[in-house]
Amino acid sequence: MDIIISNSTGEPIYEQIVSQIKAQIMSGELKAGDALPSMRALAQALRISVITTKRAYEELERDGFIESYTGKGSFVKTQNAELLKEEYLRKVEALLGEACDTAKMCDISLEEMISIVEMIYGGN
Known part of the structure; x- marks a missing residue:
């Protein structure tokens, strides 16, 4: 499991861990039961506080991506297809929100945006 932490993004370290583990689960790189x-091991490997990794794991568990067992560890939870789809939709909405904000700043019309999305998506 590869996790890369950047101090220059402005994103909190625990959020970087959460988003990278979620991405690995959604891509199938991490599978149910892994x-x-x-x-402690993750904190040592990333040279960060155990409190930071604890917060990341708690968020992943709260969001339904992992399950933790005292004395046994944390494991990738069997994923509900609807949960995964919802996570993808949130990601797409965030990216499209950024694209729309940029388009508005550049005075690009909604029709032009729709045309761009159709072209990128593979439409007519």
């Missing part, structure tokens, strides 16, 4: 490193 064990995650212990909080």
